[in-house]
Amino acid sequence: MKISKDHSLEKISLVLMFLLTVCSLRMYAQTTTVRGTVVDAKQKTAMPFVNVFIPGTNIGTSTDMNGKFSLQFNGRYDSLHVANLGYRTFRVKLNIGAEQTLNVRLETTSRMLGEVVVKSGKRERYRNKDNPAVELIRLVIDNRDKNRIEHYDYSQFNQYEKLSFSLSNVSEKFKNGRLVRKYQFMFDNQDTTKVEGKSLLPIYLEEKVADVYYRRDPEKKKEFVKGDKKVSFEDYIDNQGMSAYLNHIYQDFNIYDNNLMLFTNQFLSPIANAAPTFYKYFITDTITTESGDKLIEMEFVPRNQTDLLLQGKLYVTLDGHYAIQRADMTGNKRTNINWIRDFRVLQEFQKTADNRWYTSKSTLMADMGMFANGKGGIYGERTVSVKDFVINKAMPDDFYKGATEVTPDSATTVTEGFWQQNRHDTLSNAESKVYANIDSLQHMKSFRRTMDIATLLLAGYKSFGPIEVGPVNTFYSFNPVEGFRLRLGGRTTPKFNKSIYLESYAAYGFKDEKWKYYFGGTYSFTHRSIWEFPVRSLSANYQRDMKIPGQELQFIQEDNFLLSFKRGNNDKWLYNDIYNVTYLHELRNHTSFRVGFKNWAQTPAGSLAYIKGSFASDSVQKVTTTEFSGEFRWAPHEQFYQGKQFRVPIPNKYPIFTLRAIFGVKGLFNSQYNYQNISLNMYKLIYLSPIGYSEVVIEGGYTFGKVPFPLLTVHHANQTYAYQLESYNMMNFLEFVSDHYISLNIDHHFNGFIFNKIPLLKRLKLREVAAAKFLYGGVRAENRPENDPTLFKFPVDKYGMPTTFSLDEKPYVEGSVGIANIFKLVRVDLVRRFTYLDHPDVPKWGIRTRVRLDF
Known part of the structure; x- marks a missing residue:
């Protein structure tokens, strides 16, 4: 007033x-x-x-x-x-x-229509036969390929992508908490208008504008990025990798594909070839749009409410093309998805010059809950919009050569004026402030201190500006040869020098009373961090340390404290003196090659001995080899998160091929043997919607030349209690060696396909897993020690019983069944070994665990 x-x-x-x-x-x-x-x-x-x-x-x-x-x-x-x-x-x-x-x-926005029609007091079952809704959806399926943009010989368009994440419904108690008391300016940027009933606090935003060109034959997509902008946490995490992971969760989808990948789960499309077997369809209305197009409104629901399927509405054109004009879909409440409370999938289409329909906008929205009370969480939304769609405008063949995506350095430095002109949609007031707010947050000492602590706990490194110390989980460990082991190490960061990277550690075993150490350096020819893709670097290092023959770990340091706990006998070790020089060259299309030089002196330790004759006095104290190596790796559309120690892959449907070759040269730097080794590894994720997906690894290798068993392929065994995907979990270390082999590993995730149908289990959201591993190979006669006394005898135990073997006429086989998603993180497998059960100290059954974050 x-x-x-x-x-x-x-x-x-x-x-x-x-x-x-x-x-x-x-x-x-x-x-x-x-x-x-x-x-x-x-x-x-x-x-x-x-x-x-x-x-x-x-x-x-x-x-x-x-x-x-x-x-x-x-x-x-x-x-x-x-x-x-x-x-x-x-x-x-x-x-x-x-x-x-x-x-x-x-009530759902997609009405769950009645499954029955009342006639003469009797219920009539839903049937596909003589059902006009099913007949219509089959016409949509029959015309599916004609209504995709891939139908055109050429197409081009301007594309805008926006991915945002916000904290939702932040409580007053959290806002006033000690941890965030100094960051109140962040809470002044809440948005209560974007999603009804939610107060959103934006914390992450990324945008991209690109001109996209498509050619059908031979198929090639070329993307020229004009602008690329994202919130950055580069001092603490891999910003590029985080963006890749978030876009993997919120990846592109197309209702015209047989399967839609949403939140790392595969949903059967309602217009897939097999869709009428899994969905029910109902014609609910006829609509005329403002432009005069007539559409059939159709609703669909899963036949089985527990399967990983969608429900919603489709709007089908009646112009003879039977195309989708709009799709509005959501998930079923009973499906087994972690963290996601609700989600909505929207896809809109516009008419082309030849009266067909192209995707003009796709939106995926999800409300993710981190806590059981449901009062807070994260709201994420990704929108991809298209404009200026042009068909059948040919470009020269040379235009499509090279990388699929071209991102010049200038794309990341464009001005705000560029974004105002090129965004397809304007940002909300809260979204427009998120870049500046996060930048201000990272300059606050209290926030940087908090992030340093978080990095130490999660990644294992403590930063001191130009150097960082770690990883902390290797500071203490133990084993039968070294006993109690202490280690301290560190490395430089890009703040020291972006082109030069140095790393070193020192360790001491109190039982063997020996020092171990490592020092090395890497030069980056890209003058960026040596971890930043694509890498082009030269590395040189020297290591004196211990190793278990045949132990191959994924994304874990070998002297990790938790891996000190092992089953069975674990006293066969090696002291190693290794000189390494490696050149790595990665291309943006995820083709890479690596060439290297290695001089390796290995000395047996513990109960392991290299014996030629019949007596211990005939033992060889050390084996020295000099190798030249080459590796070619092809990983189309590969995505990964670059951690502090390892690249963590983000699985997708594309295969990964790795070809390796090693050439041992006798007489060079005291090398004792000539030999050659070649191997090929193929990895593929196979989706089998709606019954889950399988991770499949096929590998084969061959060793040429006459060599003792330490230079043969020592198959990857695992005597820890952690479940290893690419190791044999019931095989002992150094149990099998081969000079030729082929292996097949299959790890299948059912995603709750069975458990969701069991009333007592579906509420727990448990998921079934099963695995099978096969290894077939052998050792040629020329490399068998019983045929040549100059070769080392296979190791034996204290009773003289052999503990190392070659694969005979039968393969090594193990399998497992397990329960995953325990507490949404833990997987427990019951593992069974089926062959070679007469070997000493081998288990028949075992229980292994693994921690993995899944949606």
Whole structure:
């Protein structure tokens, strides 16, 4: 209220202001309490994590695991909304200052139509035969290839991508907590308008604008990036890798594909070839658009509510093309997906010059919950939009050569003016501030201190500016030869020099009383971090340390403390003195090659001995070899996260091929043998929707030349209690050697396909896994020690029984079945060994565990 300056009205105005203030205080002093339960109107089941809120305010809560909620507030608010992705918002008027109880029944935006039609008092089963909805969907399937952009010989368009993540419904307790008390400016940037019922605090944003060109024959897609901008945490994490991982979770999808990859899970498309077997379809309406196009509105639902399938609406054109004009889909509440409370998939299409339809916009929205109470979480959204779509404009063949994506350095430095002109959609006010806010956050000493602690706990390194010390999980370990082992190491960071990287460590074993150490350096020809893709570097190092023959670990340091615990006998070790020089060259198309030089002196330790004759006095103290090596690796469309120690792959449907060759040269730097080794490894992730996916690894190798067993292929064994994907979990170290072999590993994830159908198990969201591993090979006669006394005898135990063998006429076979997704992280396998059970000290059964984050 504005107070007049006229003196004669001043007292009256003040009195009126006082009365209004008193009335307002009395009104706001009134407390309104609302309690209730939210259920699915169709399924009659309780709905957890539903948003209950006062529109236009930050006042709200979420339902618990039983669908119950309680909300108490002061103020003259008489309207309450109950909202959830994929459901119609429920609105109700409240009695101010009163206590009231609500029983809310939410209806899906895609109506779950009745599965039966009542005729003469009898129920008629849903059938595909003579069903007009199924006949229509089969026409859509038959015309699917004609309605894809791949139908055209050439197409080009401008594409804009936006990926954003926000904290949702941040509680007052968290805002006022000690950890974030200094960052209150962040909470002033909340958005309560983007998603009804949610208060969003943007924490991550990335955008990309590109011109895209497609050629059908031979097929090639070329993308010229004009602008690329993202929130950066480069001092603490791999920003490039994080972007790749987030885009993998929110990756491109197309309803015209047989399967849609959403959150690392594969959903069968409602217009896939096999879709009528798994979905039910219902024609619900006929619609005429503003442009005069006639569409059939069709709803679809899964036949089995527990399968990894979608539900929603399709709008099908009636112009003879039977194309999809719009798809609005969501997941079923009963599907086995981690962390995702709700999600929605939208895909829109526009008409081309020849009256077909192309994808103009795709949006994936998801509400992810980190906590069981459902009151907070992360909201993520990715939008890809297309404009200026041109068909059949040919480009020269040379135009398509080279990398699929071309990103000049200038794309990351474009001005804000460029983005204002080239964004297909404007940013919200909160989104527009996220870049500056995160940059300000990273310059605060308290935030940097917190991130240093987090990096130490999660990655194992403590940064001191130009150097970092770690990894901490290797500071202490133990084994039968060294006993108690202490290690301290460190390396330089890009703050020291972006082109030069140095690393070193020293370790001491208190039982063998020997020092071990490593020092090395790498020069980056790209003048960026040596970890930043694509790498072009030259490395040289020297290492004096210990190793278990045949132990091959993935993404773990060999002297990790947790791996000190091993089953069975573990006393066959090697002391190694290794000089290495390696050149690595990676290309942007994820083709890479590596050439190297290695001089290796290996000395047996523990119970391992290299014996030629019949007596211990005939033992050889050391074997020295000099090798030249080459590796060619082809990983099309590879994605990975670059950690502090390893590249962690982000699996996708594309294969990875690795070809390696080694050439040993006798007489060079005291080398004792001539030999050659060649191997080929092929990895492929095979999706078998809706029954999960399989990780398949095939490998074969051959060693040429006459060599003792330490230079043969020592097959990867695992005597730890951790489940290793590419090692044999029931094989002992140095149990098998070969000079020729072929192997097959299959690891299948059912994603709850079976457990979801068992009432007592589906609530736990457990998932079934099964694996099988086969290894077939052998040792040629010329490399068998019984045929040549100049070769080392295979090792034996203290009773003289052999402990190292060649594969005979039968393969080594092991298999496992297990339960994954325990606490959404843990996998436990029961492993069974099927062959060579007569070998000494080999287990028949075992239990192995693995920790892995899955959606």
